[in-house]
Amino acid sequence: MKSNILLRPVVTEKSMKDAAVNRYTFAVTKEANKAQILAEITKAFSVTPLSVKTITVKGKTSLSRKTREVSRKTDWKKAIVELPKEQKIDLFDTAGQEVSHA
Secondary structure, three states: OOOOOEEEEOOOHHHHHHHOOOEEEEEEOOOOOHHHHHHHHHHHHOOOOOEEEEEEEOOOEEEOOOOOOEEEOOOEEEEEEEOOOOOOOHHHOOOOOOOOOO
16 A cells, blocks of 8 residues: 555544444545545555545644653544445455454
8 A cells, every 4th residue: 555645544443343334544644635535545446435534633742741841743634435335445354353342
């Protein structure tokens, strides 16, 4: 998945639940627009997305207790791509996984 626009898949509990209903989440560059993301997803995974939603995630601030300095992580952008029911992206394969509640 080497691309200038798609940085990495976002793998969280929520994104894996969304992957079960054909919504896939990717971290993308901040400058990318929806049309560029749609074209890159189509090219990289050979699928035809129904829609692309983008969200700018604000970076968290933290306080160093020892030096009392405030630092801030950079903002980043994520894209949620919805696919038709008959298509899927294999990076988010949830079929073979069982959830254990121990």
